[in-house]
Amino acid sequence: MMPELGKYATVVLSSYAVSLGFLAVLVGLTLWRAARVKAALREIEARQGKVGDV
Amino acid sequence: MSLWEYANPRKFMETSARVLPWLWGMTVSCLLVGLVWGFFFTPDDYKQGSTVKIIYIHVPAAMMAINAWVMMLVASLIWIVRRHHVSALAAKAAAPVGMTFTLIALATGALWGQPMWGTWWEWDPRLTSFLILFLFYLGYIAFWEALDNPDTAADLTGVLCLVGSVFALLSRYAVNFWNQGLHQGASLSLDKQENVSDVYWFPLLVCIAGFVLLFVALVLARTRTEIRLRRIKALESRERLAE
């Protein structure tokens, strides 16, 4: 299944690994922060007795 | 019904909540198809060997790195002219995404340059411009972080983005003037002769679509977070007033 990458295997694989790593970190941070902020907003809205829709 | 309706945060939140799952789904499927197609099912180039497969990440990331700045410029202009808060927050949300894409383009470029040009780094105009673009992103993000008052921050970063765009463009031409490069010409163009061959072209298109979708999805998600943060701030200050 793995294609024959020849002598450039390290270069190709590491560039894919580095790029996907960066993207994974970016997406992960975005989603993690979104979830945290959403929870914080829920909490403060519940405390103030308001029904939030955002 | 017009585009400006989305300047209303509530409307924006409603619509983006509905759109986002689809967007994420399309992003993942485009990237999956494009990268798998490119990585497993394209032949090696006769000159560059298997390194040609890096193109599926390098070119879309580089394109979006520039487009992200253009989007920030447009969003800043909309904020300055029409005072829509969502627009300013979208510009703020896009900056780290654009910076990451710049970083990816630089990293893959260095890795690609090593076997092809025999060096990790070359002060080639395109590479240098990207490094400078990275510095612009860095300054922009640091400036947002440093300012407390949200409206002042939005205004000042908007002004910085406008002036920065002019100077970024100037730098691009200055750098061209300063050194002729090793970097090949455009990989994509309407001219058939200049274009990369079809075998690489179709998976590359899918990857570009995937990166565009990824950018939009990330910016929407991050803008939503920023809007919520604003709301938390407002509610907190109301709480403090009530005490």
Added chain:
Amino acid sequence: MGALLIRDLRLAIRAGGGFGLGLGFFLILCVLIPLGVGPEAGRLASIAPGILWVGALLACLLSLDRIFALDWDDGSLDLLATAPLPLEAVVAMKALAHWIVTGLPLVIAAPVLGVLLHLPGGAQGWLVVSLAVGTPALSMIGAFGAALTVGLRRGGLLLSLLVLPLYVPTLIFGAEIVRRGADGMAPATPLLLLAGITLGSVALLPFAAAAALRINLR
């Protein structure tokens, strides 16, 4: 306008080190570089244009945060903003004062430092010309950066992060003029481009800087 310029100059002199500080920094840099890279004349001559231009850039950067900071702290900036004189003119005058205090001494001292760095004789004139044409742009861009960060308590480091990328085109063309002069090529093209940048900055950036000041004063 003239009164404002004279006031700023007087303040810079009285505050001490206005004229000397940037120049001293420039001199130290030109002493440190040979200590770092070695004393061979050929090597120094080849990097001299870049060193001198980077030095001018950094010397300029040192005093940027003082352009508006003093007036911001004691509230006279509010007065200037409400004065009949347009804020754009105030910004331009302050940039001019900054240039007279830091840029002009550099232009005058540059040939001496060029000799220290073994800059070829043919390039000396071009060094002075390029600095004379380019440093006003550095002051004007710097004034814009200072206007952006004036409200920040610890804006110094951020200011350099914001301003240095904006200096890239000026640096490239300025150093290119000197390099071409040293190699005996015609430096007219980069000189024209550098002049274009300076004129463009001086014409347009006061508006951007004044806008930034108004936002900060709100």
